Amino acid sequence: MESKNRPGYISWSRLKKSFHYASAGIIFAWKNEQNFRIHLTAAILVFIAAQLLNVPPVEQAVLAVAIGAVLCLELLNTSIEHITDFIIQTYDERAKIIKDTAAGAVLVFSLTAAIVGIIILLPKFIHIFY
Numbered sequence: 001m002e003s004k005n006r007p008g009y010i011s012w013s014r015l016k017k018s019f020h021y022a023s024a025g026i027i028f029a030w031k032n033e034q035n036f037r038i039h040l041t042a043a044i045l046v047f048i049a050a051q052l053l054n055v056p057p058v059e060q061a062v063l064a065v066a067i068g069a070v071l072c073l074e075l076l077n078t079s080i081e082h083i084t085d086f087i088i089q090t091y092d093e094r095a096k097i098i099k100d101t102a103a104g105a106v107l108v109f110s111l112t113a114a115i116v117g118i119i120i121l122l123p124k125f126i127h128i129f130y
Contacts, residue, residue, distance in 0.1 A: 029078050036074045039110070043067040046117055053124040063120060066113035073109050077102045 029036040
């Protein structure tokens with residue numbers, strides 16, 4: 001039997017499957033997680049604003065990293081919540097703490113990303129009106 005992790009070997013069918021599974025997770029979050037939809041919609045609006053305001057590429061990259069991190073944390077939070085619900089079938093204060101702290105991580109970085117967006121975009125909006 002050949003190793004699937006053999007150096008220099010690329011299994012295109014495995015790679016295709018991994019992208020399919022990852023896409024399924026993103027689609028699940030879009031369909032089932034309100035906050036993921038809100039974050040993704042906000043991300044699209046930020047990227048549109050960045051284009052309209054001629055934000056320099058380096059600053060757009062900073063926005064992209066901040067937005068990508070928020071979306072990743074939202075996906076991880078969803079995963080943590082589902083794992084917790086799977087393992088702990090009844091109400092448990094420890095499960096609540098696990099889920100609340102994971103959600104808190106998303107909130108903290110979402111606020112951080114919003115601050116980054118304000119620092120980058122606000123001066124450009126102000127420049128338009130003055």
